[in-house]
Amino acid sequence: MTDSGKPTLLVVDGHSLAYRAFFALPVDNFSTKDGQHTNGIYGFLSMFVNLIKAEKPTHLAVAFDTSRHSFRTDEYPEYKATRSASPVEFTGQIPLLQECLAAMNVTVLTKEGVEADDILATLATEGAAAGFDVLVCSGDRDTIQLVTDDVTLLYPSVQGVSQLKRYTPDAVVEKYGMPPANYPDIAALVGETSDNLPGVPKVGEKTAVKWLTQWGSLDALLENADKVTGVVGGNLREHLDDVRRNRALNALLRDVELPVGPEDLAVRAIDAQAVREIFARLEFRTLLPRVFDAVGVEEGDAEGSDATVVAAPVAAQLDGVGAAAWIASHADELGVTVTLDNGRPIRVGVATVDPTEDQPAVIEVTWSDDVADVLRPWLESDAPKVLVDAKPQVKALRRAGVSLGGLTFDPVLAGWLSRPSFPDKTLGDLVERHLDEKLPEADPSQLVPETEGATPGQLAWYALRVTDAIRQEMPASVGRVFTEIELPTLGALADMELAGVAISHEKLSAFSAELSARADDIAQRAYAEIDREVNLGSPKQLQDVLFEQLQLPKTRKTKTGYSTDAAVLADLQASNPHPFLDLLLQHREATKLRQIIDSLDVSIGPDGRTHTTYLQTGSQTGRLSSTDPNLQNIPIRNEESHRIRAAFEVGEGYETLLTADYSQIEMRIMAHLSGDEGLIEAFNSGEDLHRFVGSRVFGVEPADVSPAMRTKVKAMSYGLVYGLSAFGLSKQLRIEQSEAKQLMTEYFARFGAVRDYLRSSVEQARIDGYTETIFGRRRPFPDLASPNRVLRENAERAALNAPIQGSAADIMKLGLLHIHEQLRADGLRSRVLLQIHDELVVEVAAGEWDAVERIVRARMGDAADLSVPLDVQIGRGANWDVAGH
DNA sequence: CACTTTACGTA
């Protein structure tokens, strides 16, 4: 409300203001890490929140142009024709800006055939008539005509979008010498270059005002044009039509038909969560508190979203026998939550969404050995159960001697499978997204929380309800991946994590000490080379040494300076040899290895084994990831790394380790998906893949493929899977771009179906909006339609890779769980310990080698039926180094 | 103290 007590309507031209911000703010400072430009969005929102904070409007709307086409271009095709097309870097920001506004619950208006300013004019006119104080914010001068006692124009000054000049009728008179209503007359005479509306030559504001004052109105002036003297008078007579046209076009429409009127635009509470999400996506950090401040939301306050807390049923507290009886009378799918303490079960909650009249919907029971015995038959049975983030609970039950059966759904796992890019990691996230409700949460910062968190039974109740929502939106093919791959994999992973892998602390600590000494020695020698001590681990300090002190040529730019990574240092060493460079590389290597060793060392548990955690929902493609520690990036390439792998040993009570890996699985999938006859023949011929491909590409006998030729086609083959360009290939092989291009041409001349497949698969993804693996796992790619080239091309490469990497992940998961199942079915003690994307490590019990080797080879080999065989390489040894190959 | 940036390990 203003001082006058009238409500305030603020209407904003989103397009013109964002466009000004786009040119005002340096794009370098306003881009996300994957290349989305955000300067226009940021600048607009920054101005917008200042405006809201300062003006406190009671009613609010933002209008956008729909396209360049409008009634004005219909009447005068040259309208704005000289204006160069908005750069896609700008137009690509508009939908995101509109998303931000939607999250802020601000009404966004567009209408085909009219410009944003016509919408503003209509709302301003209606608003003034309805008794509002109206504020119009636009970067288009034509809106000056809207100014009245009730309508004030806020116009960005040349200094930038954050400075807004207030145009009241008095201010307009002061600036233009005439009241606002006459402004279009002035503009019609002067013309508007940016709109391609030529005016009367040699006539500027001064002359226009003089004439209009003299004759009283534009019509009067035009009627008496023959009485105007001088050269400009002649010009006026020659351009009468132009002036009439200009006047017709610069009049803003005040009667556009809109779906809302001013009174419908009352300011609404923002959706704080949605704002957080979109701002996180756009990597806006400082803006968030400013938005919350402007609209009066307290930071950290989860309110503002529409999500409400719906009261969950209160759980009946039962003993083991009571719980078993309740369960026995419910044959439907039940929600189950096991709460844990230090990996041990504490309480169990069970819920149904279909309660009978005389029974509670939710029950809870405290865990004990007796309860375990009473509930075991049900827990281990196939009776259908839904658990949220089941793996830790499955592990805890197994520690307590219970092997959970009947797991039919895990909403977290299914939510990830449906939308791997969503960050929904908890039940609370899923409840908000799918039920639009809020999970009751205790405030962890309070010793005595004001709000109670959901109890185990209530969590189970929410889990069931979320399950329903997620199932409904899961296509059948994805549902099959879920039940046939992901759910069983969850159980196998639980067993692998529980088993852990034996690691020798003695071997590691000895090596760590050795590497520390080596690193210190190298550091001293490095300091001697530059006559001072710097932190060799600090890129910032290294830049000072390399580019200031040693005056080496500047390298690849990074955000904060110049790169000092290994590839760059190697290049420098080749062009400007200096002993410091080599010592630096050696130091990096030694310290990196020591880091890895030390982190492994501390991860060894009291059982002498390291238990990693596999994140089943950690990737976009379907792969697993491994954390705490990450056992999927243990070094293998250099000499020292063998000593690390040698510390991974067969454990007590077992005989040997077995490693099994798929050879060239991604190229085999490529052969299968593309149907390329040459590539299929390569895999069926038994010849070394790269030798075979090399012989085709270079037109020589396989025996005559030189190591250099093999290296080239190998890089090319692998690069294909990642969407490699000629530029990237030339860089990797350190060859001329022309030679790389030539290599690609030759390659595709022999293996053309591969190129056809890659092209068509991205095209299909553009049409579908997602990619699909052989087994039906999907990954959405909205950015394939992005106008932002960087974003779109990144998406294209990822989309090209996703079906290949994803199919490989599917195959490995199937291989893993078939092995896991059969080892148990055959009563063997041997067990799978690790999965490293295309490799498994198995701990083999005494006397079981032959059986295990046969099972592993068969189950990995027949995990998928491709048009080429799946080749499995097996190794054996007392430690990972010896067993690996 | 929490977060970002750089660098680097794996498939």
Place this chain on the structure above:
DNA sequence: CGTACGTAAAGTGG
């Protein structure tokens, strides 16, 4: 201007 990950240290900003 090559996909997918996780970790650690230094640097940054509150």
